[in-house]
Amino acid sequence: MDIRMTWQYTDDGILLRNIGEMTLRYRPDLQPNDRLVYRRRIFEQTAPPVNVGERKTYLELKCREVVTDE
Numbered sequence: 782m783d784i785r786m787t788w789q790y791t792d793d794g795i796l797l798r799n800i801g802e803m804t805l806r807y808r809p810d811l812q813p814n815d816r817l818v819y820r821r822r823i824f825e826q827t828a829p830p831v832n833v834g835e836r837k838t839y840l841e842l843k844c845r846e847v848v849t850d851e
Contacts, residue, residue, distance in 0.1 A: 799846035800827070807837045816847065823847040 803817070803824070813829040828843040 799848075801844065803842045803844055804833070805840055805842070807832065807840055809837075811840060817842070817844070 803819075811830050813826055815826065817824045817826075823846065824842075824844040825847055826842055826844050831841040833839040833841050
């Protein structure tokens with residue numbers, strides 16, 4: 782899985798959220814409202830999955846990290 786993330790901060794340096802894209806092997810059962818867990822981090826999709834090249838090999842996902850207060 783390939784993850785490219787961008788971090789958004791306030792002027793005070795407070796992290797708002799991580800946003801980015803993921804590329805993973807094609808999965809026909811992945812739905813737009815599914816969350817993904819990668820290395821104990823939780824991501825939610827912000828757009829439907831894109832079937833790269835319409836070849837059913839890879840999916841590209843736009844997502845953001847779910848940050849919880851613990």
